[in-house]
Amino acid sequence: MQKAVLKLEANCEKTKQKAMATVCRLSGVSSVDVKEGNLTVTGEIDVFMIVKKLKKICYTEIISVGPAKEPEKKPESKPEQKPEVISHFIPPPYPPYYHYNGCVYENPNACVIS
Template structure:
């Protein structure tokens, strides 16, 4: 199977509902990543292999609210147009300092008499 990208629009009224919707989307089998997209961050883009888009929509409608399936399609691979040979640059040397060893003197034992 090929990777696919599913975009669903979810009506979310608050931060708690949006976290719940994202948690539901990630919990479905085959999902590799999920993120908010769109101008209002009201759409969830889910990518992975073998994801059931109908099941995703049904679960979100049942647990969060109104959900609309926007698109289902293959993941587009981003390939560089033309690669130029990389110029070798000298590696930057980073100095490492030893960690600080803080010394806190212990407090002496305080004795008190009970009368």
């Protein structure tokens, strides 16, 4: 991975957009950024091919070329382990529910409680 910073003398926004579109179409380019007249390109790139393509659009200078900085990997911290709470709650057994569908008039000796 390389990072190249190029100076563009593009006066209008249309020229900057055309330069970005040209660079984005090249193979190996992973990111393109334009700030204050500087074009930053990162990826597996050939800087001289990029400059050759951009000189057709506007004046281009190479400011710097170097290895791209890899984002620093932070050591992964393990999440705090909370003590495991074991619940031994067993619900009390309920007596089975019996439902009688009978009519009082069919059995006059049946006990009915209201």
